[in-house]
Amino acid sequence: MHDSGDSHSRAKSVLVIGGGVAGIAASVVLADAGFRVLLLEKRPLLGGRASSFVDPIVGERVDECQHGTMRCCTNLADLLERLGVHQQIDYCDTLEFLEPNGRRSVLRGSPLPAPLHTLPSFLRFRALSLRDKLGISYALLKILGTNPHRPLWEQQSFAAWLTSTHQTPTAIRRFWRPILVSACNEELERISCAHAFFLFQTGFLAHPKAFHFGIPKVPLASLYTEPTLDYLRQRGGCVRTKTTVKSIEVEGQRVKEVVLADGERLCADWYVSAVQCDQLGHLLPRDVIDSDTYWQKVLQIPLVPILGAHFWFDRPIACPKAVAVLDRRIEWIFHRSHNLGKDPQEGSCLSIVISASYPYETMEKEHLKSLLLEDLAACLPDVAKAQLVHWTLVRWPKATLSPAPGIEALRPPQKSPLSNLVVAGEWTQTGWPSTMEGAARSGYLAARIILNQEGLPCSLPVPDLPKTGLARWLLRERTKR
Numbered sequence: 440m441h442d443s444g445d446s447h448s449r450a451k452s453v454l455v456i457g458g459g460v461a462g463i464a465a466s467v468v469l470a471d472a473g474f475r476v477l478l479l480e481k482r483p484l485l486g487g488r489a490s491s492f493v494d495p496i497v498g499e500r501v502d503e504c505q506h507g508t509m510r511c512c513t514n515l516a517d518l519l520e521r522l523g524v525h526q527q528i529d530y531c532d533t534l535e536f537l538e539p540n541g542r543r544s545v546l547r548g549s550p551l552p553a554p555l556h557t558l559p560s561f562l563r564f565r566a567l568s569l570r571d572k573l574g575i576s577y578a579l580l581k582i583l584g585t586n587p588h589r590p591l592w593e594q595q596s597f598a599a600w601l602t603s604t605h606q607t608p609t610a611i612r613r614f615w616r617p618i619l620v621s622a623c624n625e626e627l628e629r630i631s632c633a634h635a636f637f638l639f640q641t642g643f644l645a646h647p648k649a650f651h652f653g654i655p656k657v658p659l660a661s662l663y664t665e666p667t668l669d670y671l672r673q674r675g676g677c678v679r680t681k682t683t684v685k686s687i688e689v690e691g692q693r694v695k696e697v698v699l700a701d702g703e704r705l706c707a708d709w710y711v712s713a714v715q716c717d718q719l720g721h722l723l724p725r726d727v728i729d730s731d732t733y734w735q736k737v738l739q740i741p742l743v744p745i746l747g748a749h750f751w752f753d754r755p756i757a758c759p760k761a762v763a764v765l766d767r768r769i770e771w772i773f774h775r776s777h778n779l780g781k782d783p784q785e786g787s788c789l790s791i792v793i794s795a796s797y798p799y800e801t802m803e804k805e806h807l808k809s810l811l812l813e814d815l816a817a818c819l820p821d822v823a824k825a826q827l828v829h830w831t832l833v834r835w836p837k838a839t840l841s842p843a844p845g846i847e848a849l850r851p852p853q854k855s856p857l858s859n860l861v862v863a864g865e866w867t868q869t870g871w872p873s874t875m876e877g878a879a880r881s882g883y884l885a886a887r888i889i890l891n892q893e894g895l896p897c898s899l900p901v902p903d904l905p906k907t908g909l910a911r912w913l914l915r916e917r918t919k920r
């Protein structure tokens with residue numbers, strides 16, 4: 440599909456700033472269409488927030504924070520497929536929940552048609568009483584019959600809606616909160632109904648496999664770095680890591696060039712900005728930002744912290760691949776060493792995640808470590824007997840955008856006021872929460888603008904999983920309400 444030789448040297452050039460999932464997605468599509476792509480990334484490895492660092496003690500790539508995906512993330516799956524690494528995601532057809540007393544509850548699929556596919560396991564869900572389950576079922580039925588795109592739902596908080604549907608405190612604590620807070624990275628009070636409804640419809644109710652949880656079998660940087668380098672190189676493109684863009688120079692309504700930290704100047708026919716929203720203010724001239732509400736809104740997007748930690752122990756630890764923890768500070772535990780296929784006799788590495796980690800942002804590190812270890816030992820008996828060999832903590836104060844009521848008014852389209860600059864990033868208008876899927880979609884949407892302006896066809900983004908079973912009928916009806 441891509442040009443080579445003379446025709447390639449005549450191809451239009453694109454400069455992509457930022458080698459996270461959004462920048463990679465845009466680069467891959469544009470390189471496929473024959474553009475000369477130069478991807479600039481300030482860090483040594485690609486993947487952005489979904490990346491890894493080399494830990495000096497263990498001497499290997501360790502994720503900044505454990506990531507997961509779901510089968511409903513069709514554009515991320517498409518991107519990983521193009522890069523040849525989709526088989527490095529291990530999809531499980533169960534979601535496990537662990538109580539501090541060690542009791543487990545599982546959501547799993549069944550032969551029943553969507554949206555009933557998880558019903559048998561939900562009825563057996565041990566962490567919830569019959570009353571909790573009746574309330575949840577009633578709320579899910581209401582969600583099924585609701586159009587999440589109505590402006591009303593964008594303004595209302597999901598916590599208030601749960602109160603209006605008479606959910607029990609246990610249902611909120613052990614069902615709604617664990618699922619939504621980790622998927623949306625925000626407290627229920629600050630999640631809009633639009634986001635919550637969308638998540639349940641798309642991630643759980645529409646398709647029987649949508650909720651299948653995907654865990655990488657390799658470090659995140661290995662999913663994205665070498666595969667992207669190879670992919671772009673094979674199509675005449677290039678990646679420059681450890682290359683920081685200092686400024687984007689603008690002339691009239693167009694980008695003239697970008698200036699790198701070392702003073703080098705680069706220009707191209709098209710520019711894709713794929714940096715995080717709070718970085719754009721440092722790159723664009725002040726007068727450009729002041730001249731258009733498009734940029735001013737971007738800089739107002741509220742961001743929410745996430746905390747991730749990895750604990751290495753000296754022995755095998757019995758723990759599921761991934762488990763949501765109920766009623767503790769820790770929200771998810773991942774058996775990292777098992778998921779990466781390591782020999783259990785060499786010890787175990789457990790990764791933990793706390794979303795919307797506001798209370799832990801300034802907590803002293805050793806104190807935090809003892810709280811996290813206390814939680815791990817309460818959930819996994821082997822931890823209490825094991826020796827801690829090493830641990831790392833990563834706090835992301837500005838991890839993802841807050842899906843708060845009113846947020847959609849701040850998220851910009853990928854087409855910017857500058858005629859040769861498109862903007863990608865999971866914080867742009869994608870219809871999705873702040874996830875790798877949102878980032879992949881934004882990159883595809885940004886690339887589509889360039890392709891269309893150049894008169895080239897583009898069938899991206901990839902459609903959602905089809906609605907199946909009863910969901911096909913129930914969710915089609917929802918657009919009328």
Ligand SMILES: Cc1cc2nc3c(=O)[nH]c(=O)nc-3n(C[C@H](O)[C@H](O)[C@H](O)COP(=O)(O)OP(=O)(O)OC[C@H]3O[C@@H](n4cnc5c(N)ncnc54)[C@H](O)[C@@H]3O)c2cc1C
Pocket residue numbers: 456457458459460461462479480481482485486487488489503504505506507508682683684685713714715718745746747835837838839863864865866873874875876877878
């Ligand atoms: C702790 C944490 C946990 C998460 N967990 C999940 C999860 O489980 N599942 C999920 O789907 N999503 C998760 N997310 C969200 C997901 O990681 C992001 O939504 C997604 O990776 C964003 O991709 P992006 O390309 O839009 O932005 P980024 O990943 O932020 O990419 C921007 C890139 O631009 C580079 N850059 C910035 N400035 C410059 C410059 N001046 N010059 C050159 N390069 C520059 C940055 O280094 C970075 O690589 C998590 C996020 C965090 C932080």
